[in-house]
Amino acid sequence: MWKRGDGAPYFTVRARLWWAEMTVEPGRIIGAVLAVILGYLVLAPVYAVVSNALRLTRMDAVRARAAPGDLTFAYLDRVLFSGVSRDIFWTPLFNTLTVAVFATALAVVFGLTLAALVTSTDIAGRRFLSFLLIIPYMLPSQAMATAWMTLFKNRRIGGAPGMLEAMGFSPPDWLAYGPIPIVICLALSYFPFAFLLFSNAMNKIDTQLEEAAVVLGASAGTVWRRILFPLLIPTTMSVLLLTGARTLGTFATPYVLGSPVRYTVISTSLYSSLRSGASGVAAVLAIFLALFGIILLLMDLYMVRNWQRFVTVGGKGGRREAAPLGWTRGPATLLAWGFFFIAACCPLLIMALSTFMRTPGVFTLENFNLDYWLGTDKLPGVFTSPEILSSLFNSLAISGSAAVLCGTLGMMIGYAVVKLQGHWLSGYLRQVSFLPYLMPGMAFAAAFLSLFAVRRGPIPALYGSISLLVLVMVVTYLPYASRSGIAAMMQVGREPEEAGMVLGAGFVQRIAKILAPLQKTALVTAIILPFISGMKELSLVIMLVTPGTELLTTQSLRFLDYGFTQLANATILIIGLVVMVLVLALQRLTRSNLASGLGG
Amino acid sequence: MTHRFWLSGVAVFLAMTAAPTPGYAQDNKEPQALVDAAKKEGELVAYWHSSRITKAGAAFEKAYGIKVLGTKMNDTETTEKIVREVESGNIQADVIGYDDGPRLITELLPGNYVTNYVPADAADLPEISRNPLVYLWQVTVFGYNNETHKECPISNVWQLTEPEWKGKFHMFDPRLRSTMIQMFSAIEDRSEEMAASYQDFYGKPLEMTEKNAGLEFIKRLAANQPILYNEDLDIAAAVGTRGQKDPPMGFYFLGRHREAAAKNHALDICNLVPFQGFAQPSFAQTVTGSPHPNAAKLFISFILTDEGVSPWTTDIGAYSPLSTLKSSPDNPYPSLEAWGTKMLYADNAHVTDRRQDLLDFWITSSRP
Numbered sequence: 022m023w024k025r026g027d028g029a030p031y032f033t034v035r036a037r038l039w040w041a042e043m044t045v046e047p048g049r050i051i052g053a054v055l056a057v058i059l060g061y062l063v064l065a066p067v068y069a070v071v072s073n074a075l076r077l078t079r080m081d082a083v084r085a086r087a088a089p090g091d092l093t094f095a096y097l098d099r100v101l102f103s104g105v106s107r108d109i110f111w112t113p114l115f116n117t118l119t120v121a122v123f124a125t126a127l128a129v130v131f132g133l134t135l136a137a138l139v140t141s142t143d144i145a146g147r148r149f150l151s152f153l154l155i156i157p158y159m160l161p162s163q164a165m166a167t168a169w170m171t172l173f174k175n176r177r178i179g180g181a182p183g184m185l186e187a188m189g190f191s192p193p194d195w196l197a198y199g200p201i202p203i204v205i206c207l208a209l210s211y212f213p214f215a216f217l218l219f220s221n222a223m224n225k226i227d228t229q230l231e232e233a234a235v236v237l238g239a240s241a242g243t244v245w246r247r248i249l250f251p252l253l254i255p256t257t258m259s260v261l262l263l264t265g266a267r268t269l270g271t272f273a274t275p276y277v278l279g280s281p282v283r284y285t286v287i288s289t290s291l292y293s294s295l296r297s298g299a300s301g302v303a304a305v306l307a308i309f310l311a312l313f314g315i316i317l318l319l320m321d322l323y324m325v326r327n328w329q330r331f332v333t334v335g336g337k338g339g340r341r342e343a344a345p346l347g348w349t350r351g352p353a354t355l356l357a358w359g360f361f362f363i364a365a366c367c368p369l370l371i372m373a374l375s376t377f378m379r380t381p382g383v384f385t386l387e388n389f390n391l392d393y394w395l396g397t398d399k400l401p402g403v404f405t406s407p408e409i410l411s412s413l414f415n416s417l418a419i420s421g422s423a424a425v426l427c428g429t430l431g432m433m434i435g436y437a438v439v440k441l442q443g444h445w446l447s448g449y450l451r452q453v454s455f456l457p458y459l460m461p462g463m464a465f466a467a468a469f470l471s472l473f474a475v476r477r478g479p480i481p482a483l484y485g486s487i488s489l490l491v492l493v494m495v496v497t498y499l500p501y502a503s504r505s506g507i508a509a510m511m512q513v514g515r516e517p518e519e520a521g522m523v524l525g526a527g528f529v530q531r532i533a534k535i536l537a538p539l540q541k542t543a544l545v546t547a548i549i550l551p552f553i554s555g556m557k558e559l560s561l562v563i564m565l566v567t568p569g570t571e572l573l574t575t576q577s578l579r580f581l582d583y584g585f586t587q588l589a590n591a592t593i594l595i596i597g598l599v600v601m602v603l604v605l606a607l608q609r610l611t612r613s614n615l616a617s618g619l620g621g
Numbered sequence: 622m623t624h625r626f627w628l629s630g631v632a633v634f635l636a637m638t639a640a641p642t643p644g645y646a647q648d649n650k651e652p653q654a655l656v657d658a659a660k661k662e663g664e665l666v667a668y669w670h671s672s673r674i675t676k677a678g679a680a681f682e683k684a685y686g687i688k689v690l691g692t693k694m695n696d697t698e699t700t701e702k703i704v705r706e707v708e709s710g711n712i713q714a715d716v717i718g719y720d721d722g723p724r725l726i727t728e729l730l731p732g733n734y735v736t737n738y739v740p741a742d743a744a745d746l747p748e749i750s751r752n753p754l755v756y757l758w759q760v761t762v763f764g765y766n767n768e769t770h771k772e773c774p775i776s777n778v779w780q781l782t783e784p785e786w787k788g789k790f791h792m793f794d795p796r797l798r799s800t801m802i803q804m805f806s807a808i809e810d811r812s813e814e815m816a817a818s819y820q821d822f823y824g825k826p827l828e829m830t831e832k833n834a835g836l837e838f839i840k841r842l843a844a845n846q847p848i849l850y851n852e853d854l855d856i857a858a859a860v861g862t863r864g865q866k867d868p869p870m871g872f873y874f875l876g877r878h879r880e881a882a883a884k885n886h887a888l889d890i891c892n893l894v895p896f897q898g899f900a901q902p903s904f905a906q907t908v909t910g911s912p913h914p915n916a917a918k919l920f921i922s923f924i925l926t927d928e929g930v931s932p933w934t935t936d937i938g939a940y941s942p943l944s945t946l947k948s949s950p951d952n953p954y955p956s957l958e959a960w961g962t963k964m965l966y967a968d969n970a971h972v973t974d975r976r977q978d979l980l981d982f983w984i985t986s987s988r989p
Binding site for chain 1: 698
C-alpha cells in the first residue's frame, strides 16, 4: 500500500515502466488485441449458432402461437427425441461417423504409404510426385464425386448411361452410390493432408536414430515398428484431427453420391433442414457436428502432450538417403503414379472431357466440339462469357486479399502464442483460432450474415460489399494460418529474438531483421492454404454473395441452375488450373513447402 | 361423395374466370408519376426464384432505362437474406420472386419484411392471384419417355404406388422443395376424389391405414422409394434420355419440355386421373423499405404485361395469371383455367397448418 499523496508519482513510475516494457516487448499487447479480435470474430458467430438452436424462428412462432425469439427446446427435442429424430439425426449420425472413421483411416494409410515411398525410396519421379500428389487437394470437392458419378452411375437414376455402363458393365448400387464411394472419394480428396504432413515429418526425423538401430542389427521392419512409427505418432494425431474434422462436415461428396440411395449424413441433413426452413433444427445439427470436432481436438491435445517427449529427442541429423527398392521399385513407382492418376488426373480429365461433348456419355466424333469454350450465338462460351471473367477476378481479389490478411494474422497469433507461452492467453489464442475449422461452413455463413448485415460499434455494415466475403474467409481459414504461424514460431523459439534484445534491437528492428527473414517461407504457406481454400469455397459464400460479387464457385452453381452443366464443369476446371499454377509459382518463387503450413 | 371436390374445383375455376375479360393494360398504362419516380431511382435489385430474371430485367431496362441487377436465389436464401437485410436496415433487394407461398404468408408478410403490391390497373387479376400477388403459374406434370413407350404406361396416379414402379419414379425431394409439400397438401384436400379414383381403377374400395385417402397415397408413394432430386433438369434427363430400355417416370415442371429438342430428350405428358399435376404459383413482392420502391412497383406492373412476363410465358408450361396474356402454343391448354381440375391447387393456409406434419409423415413413410 502506498501513502496518500505519493500515489501520483508512484503511479506515473509504474505507468512508465509498463510503457517501457510494452514497447520493448509488445507480445502481450499483441496477444491481448488479438484475443479481443478473435473473441468477436470467432466466438460471436458461434454464439449466434447456439442461440439459433434455442430460439423460436418466426415461422415456428406462428404455429406455436409464441413470439419469435422465445426460448425453446423444441429443436433440440425434434433432433434427439421426436418421431423423425431417427431420420434427421441418429441414422445420419451413425453414417457420418462411419464415413469419417473409414475415410480418415484410408486417407492416413494412403498418405503414409505415399509419403514413405516419396521421401525414403528411390521410386521414379519422386520430386514431381511430391507436388503432383497435392493436386487433389486443390480441386473443389465436388470434382471427385462428379467424376465418380460419370464413371459408375447405373440405371437406378436413369438418364444417360455411365461410362462403365456404356462399356457393358453395369455397376451395382453399392458401388455406384452410398457409403463405399463416399469413403473412397473423401479419402482420395483428403489424403494430400496426410501425405504432406507425413512427408514433412519424415524429412525432419533424425536419421541417426535409424542408423544406430541398423548398426545394432535391427531389421528394416524393426526400425519402422520401433523407431519411425512411434516418432510419427504426433503427426498421425495431427492428420487424424485435420482429416477427421474435414470429413465430419463435408457436404458436396455425400450429397452427390448419397442422395440416389437416401444415404444421409449430418451435413446433408443440415442442408435439408435449412432448405425446408427449419433453421433451428439446422443449428442444433451444426452444434453436434462441432461437438464431434471439439472431441477430436481434445483428443489431439491430450495425445500431443503425452507424446511430446519423443519429438524433442531429434537433433540435427543427416538427410534421409533414398533406400533402393530393388525389384519392388517398378511396382512401387506404378503405385505412386497410379494414385496421382486416379486422384488427380481422372477427375480433371472427366470434367475436361465433358466440356467438349454436346451430349454427355456419347463417344462419337460429331458429339465433340468446342462450343462450350468458344460460345455460339445462343450460348455463352467460357472465353466469351463476361461472367466467368468477372467472377475469376472477384475470386482472385477476394481469396487473395483474404489469404494475405489471414496469413499475417496467423503469424501474429503464432508470435503471441510463443511469446505468451505459459500464460492462459496463449492457450486461448491457440484454441479459439482453431475453432472455425470445426464449425460447418453453412451454419457459420448464416451467423455471419446476421452479425455483419448491420453496423455494430466501430464495424460498419459490411453486407453487400466485398469486404464481408474477405472477412468471412479470413475467419474461416484462420485455423490453417494460425497452425502454420504457431508451428513456425515454435521452431524458431524465443532465443534469436532475445539475442537481438541483448544487442539492443527494438521491437520493430527485431521483427524486420530477425523474424521476417526467418519466417518468410512460413508466411507464404500461411497464405497459400487459405488461398486454395478460398478459391474452392462454396457453402460458406453462397449465402453472402450479392449481385456483382459472384465468385467462380457460385458462378459455377448458377451455370448448373441454368442447365449449362458443361460450363459449370469448365468453371471448376478453371479453379483447379488457376490454383495449381499460382501455388506452383509461389512455391517456386519462395522455395516454400506447403506441409510446414499445416503445422504437423 | 365426390360432390364436394367438384364444387371446390368449380369454385376455383370460377374464381379464376369470374374476373371481367377486357384486356389488361398493354403497356405504359402505369401512372406517369410512378414511371417518373422509378426512372429517378434508376436501378433495381431483384432476388428471383428463376434465372430468367436476367431476360426480364433486360427487357425492363430497354422499356424504362432502369438497370436491373437480378440474381437467381432459392426461397431459403431469399428468406435468410431479406429477413436480415430488413432487420438491419441494410437493404439491398427491392423486389423478390418467390415460390414458397406458405412461408410468404407466415413469415415474410406478417413480419412486414415484404409488402404485397397489386397495381391499381390490374382489375382483371383473378382473386386467387391477388393476395399475395402471383405473377406466374407454372405447371408440374407427370412425364414419360415417348421413345420407349408409345403412350404413357400408366393412366391413374395410384399406379405409381404399385411394385412395378418401385424405385422407378423420379421426383423433387420434399425436404428440399416446398412445391412437393404444397402438392401433398393439395392432394389431401382432394382426398375423397383420390378414394373414388382408386375404386374406379381397381374396382375395390381403398383399404386405408391413414386418416384420409390423400395421406394413404402419400404413404404408399413414399414406401415405393422414388428417387429424389433438388433440380428437375436432372429428372427430365433421367426420364427423357433416348436409348433407355426401361426408362423411369418423372414428375417435373412442364417447362423442362422446352429443352427437350435441344437436349435430344424424348418426353411427353401423361394424361392421368384424378389429376395431371400441380399448379405452382410464383409470387412477386416488394421489399419493405427498399432503396428503389417505385422501380420495384413499376417492375411488378411490368411483369403483368406480355412484354414483361414473356421471358417465362414464351416457353411451354408457364402462364400469366392474366388469362388474356399470351402463352406458348406448345402448351396442351392455352390458359391455366383451361386445365380445369386436372391441376391441383394448394391452399396456403392449409399448407401452413400441415407442412411440418406432412414433411414428417413423408420422412417416416419413406424409410427403407
